Amino acid sequence: MVYRSLRTYESVQLADGFYGYIWKGNGNNCNTFLFVDVLRGERPHVIIDPGYITNELGENCFDDLAKAVGDDGFKVDDIGLIINTHSHLDHCQANELIVRKSGAWVTLSQEEDEFRRTSGERLNSMLGAKSPEFTPLFYLKEGELNLGAKNKVRLEVFITPGHSPGSICLYWPDTRILVTGDVVFYGSIGRTDFPGGGLSQLKKSIDKLSQLDVECLVPGHRTEYGNIINGKTNVQRNFQAVKLFL
Ligand SMILES: [Zn+2]
Numbered sequence: 596m597v598y599r600s601l602r603t604y605e606s607v608q609l610a611d612g613f614y615g616y617i618w619k620g621n622g623n624n625c626n627t628f629l630f631v632d633v634l635r636g637e638r639p640h641v642i643i644d645p646g647y648i649t650n651e652l653g654e655n656c657f658d659d660l661a662k663a664v665g666d667d668g669f670k671v672d673d674i675g676l677i678i679n680t681h682s683h684l685d686h687c688q689a690n691e692l693i694v695r696k697s698g699a700w701v702t703l704s705q706e707e708d709e710f711r712r713t714s715g716e717r718l719n720s721m722l723g724a725k726s727p728e729f730t731p732l733f734y735l736k737e738g739e740l741n742l743g744a745k746n747k748v749r750l751e752v753f754i755t756p757g758h759s760p761g762s763i764c765l766y767w768p769d770t771r772i773l774v775t776g777d778v779v780f781y782g783s784i785g786r787t788d789f790p791g792g793g794l795s796q797l798k799k800s801i802d803k804l805s806q807l808d809v810e811c812l813v814p815g816h817r818t819e820y821g822n823i824i825n826g827k828t829n830v831q832r833n834f835q836a837v838k839l840f841l
Contacts, residue, residue, distance in 0.1 A: 603654060604663040607823070610770040612748075615813055616663050617822050622652030625686045625815045626822070627660055628774060631669050633743040638675030638697050641742055643765070643774060644815060645677060645689035657689045672697050676742075678735070679703040680776025680815060681759035682711035683789070684724055691727040700732040704754055707761025708734065714790040715759075735763050753804065757797025758785030764804055771810035773830075779804065779812070782820035784837050798841040805834035 603620035609628075616627040628643040647656040661671045677699050679687045693699050703711075708731055719726045735752050742748040751766040758777045762785075765774040777785035779801055787794045812824040812833065824830050 603656070603659045606663050606667055608667075609772060609811060609813065609823075610767075613767075613770070613772070614664075614667055614669075615823065616660055617817065618646070618656075619817075620650070620652075620654045620656065620659075622650040622654050623647075623685050623816075624650050624654070624656045625777075626813065626817070628813065629664060629669065629674075630742065630748055633747050634675045635744050636675065638673050638699065639743075640669060640674045641676045641678065641748075642671075642674050642693070642699075643678045644680055644686040644776070645693055647685055647688045648692055650685070657692060660689070674699045677701045677729075678765070679707070680764070680774070681762040682707050682715050683759060683777070684719060684727070686776070686815065687729075688727050690729045694729055701729045702731050702733055702735050704736070704752075704761035704763050705734040706754065706756070707759060707763070710760045710791050718790055740765070753800075755800035755804065756791075757787055757794065757800045758792055759789065760791035762800070764800075766807055766809070771808055771827075773804065773807060773809045773812050775804065775812060776815040779834070779837055780814040780816055780818045781822060781824055781833065782836060783818045784840050785815075794841065798838075801834065801837065801841060805831075805838070 605617040607615045614629045618624045625644050625646045630641040632639045737754045740750040740752050753764045755762050755764045755778045809830045812830045
């Protein structure tokens with residue numbers, strides 16, 4: 596794995612054509628992932644969870660992300676599709692910016708989109724934050740999600756509620772990478788006290804994920820223990836450990 600360190604993001608190539616941008620800033624923001632040169636046409640990149648534009652400490656998250664992506668030789672203007680694991684602001688605030696720049700499509704699960712337009716919207720306004728405006732082009736459903744010509748990247752979508760009602764995780768069988776959003780972290784699980792969250796749902800979701808053959812687990816946030824979990828044994832051990840919280 597090749598790590599490149601920037602002030603607030605650490606870039607890591609996780610597989611051929613798949614990059615992680617690991618948030619290292621002081622305030623809150625999510626990790627972002629990028630499939631490069633996947634889609635046909637002028638905007639071939641697919642981004643997972645672009646994160647905040649600016650976080651609660653005033654860090655310019657999206658500007659730094661654009662720089663980090665640029666340092667790897669790619670442009671955020673060439674993003675054609677945004678996948679959101681869920682609709683919390685720290686994962687999707689920058690959707691609106693990317694859509695404005697490049698006309699990218701957005702997708703998330705239908706359950707999450709309904710939550711976003713109701714309780715999620717109320718949660719944001721309670722927090723004094725504006726919800727980003729975007730219209731999903733299609734909804735993610737449990738099952739296969741094939742990206743690009745000749746199904747270049749074949750993913751499996753899992754609907755994994757508990758942290759948010761329509762959270763999704765993405766499994767990439769060819770590389771055995773699992774993108775978990777805020778469902779499971781290194782040594783920890785996602786909060787279940789947000790509207791639409793629930794511990795029993797999270798338990799079911801994590802049980803389902805722990806059945807998969809995973810070599811590399813990439814979560815939506817770092818914890819005090821770390822970020823990316825490498826190696827099947829370590830991933831299994833992490834599932835066993837986090838089940839103690841459930
Ligand atoms: Zn979240």
